[in-house]
Structure formats: C-alpha cells, structure tokens
Amino acid sequence: MLFVHPGVYLSDELMNHERIHTAQQREMLFVFFYLAYFLEWMVRLPMRGNAYRNISFEREAYANQRNLDYLKHRKLYAWRNYMKRSSFKRKKHSK
Secondary structure, X not given: OOOOOOOOOOOHHHHHHHHHHHHHHHHOOOHHHXXXXXXXXXXXXXXXXXXXXXXXXXXXXXXXXXXXXXXXXXOOOHHHHHOXXXXXXXXXXXX
C-alpha cells in the first residue's frame, strides 16, 4: 500500500521505485528493512553528500526505477551491491 497526497501524479517510474522498496522490505521481513534503513541513514548523515540519496536501498530504487522489468530479474538482497559506492551518481538519460 502506498500513501500519497491527493493530486500527486504516480508515474510508472515512481510506482516501480516503490515496488523495488516493497521487494526490499519483504526480503528483510519489513521490520529489519526499517531498522537497516534508519541505521544506514544515521551512518551516512555525517558523510559527504546527501544521506538520504546515499542509502543503499534508495540507490537501488533510483538506479532501476526506469527499468520496468527490473523486478522480474532482480536478485535477492540486490541493494547490497549499492552499499560500496561513496556517493550517489545520477545517470543522465536523454529523451
């Protein structure tokens, strides 16, 4: 379930981003996801860059939100692959 403010447009990419978070939550039994998310955010607060955007869960979701087939081939605990980078780098997409 996704709670949004009335009038907010939910694009396919935004919905995919949130579905990626749902997959992360399920594999971590929900409670452990929120615990890990909070702890990683706390660790990243004093680091260089945006703490929120540097959380591994967010990195995975942002990096793959445009790939609407991502969840079909996503491996368990794929967010771990996003922990090693020191800062979030947004890919530039041309239209």
